[in-house]
Amino acid sequence: MGLERWKDLIGEEELKAYEKAQFGGRIGFGKRPAILNVDMTYMFYH
Numbered sequence: 001m002g003l004e005r006w007k008d009l010i011g012e013e014e015l016k017a018y019e020k021a022q023f024g025g026r027i028g029f030g031k032r033p034a035i036l037n038v039d040m041t042y043m044f045y046h
Contacts, residue, residue: 002024003015010018018024 003018007015
C-alpha cells in the first residue's frame, strides 16, 4: 500500500492497524472536491 517505507520508524503492530484502516491508499477526488488555500505570508511579516 505504500507503508513499506515506514517500517523502520513505526512498529509492526501499528503498521498493521494502518493497513487495516487503508491508510496510505488512493482515495480519489469524490463528487465534490474542494480546494484548500493556506496563506503563509502572515508568518513572514510577524
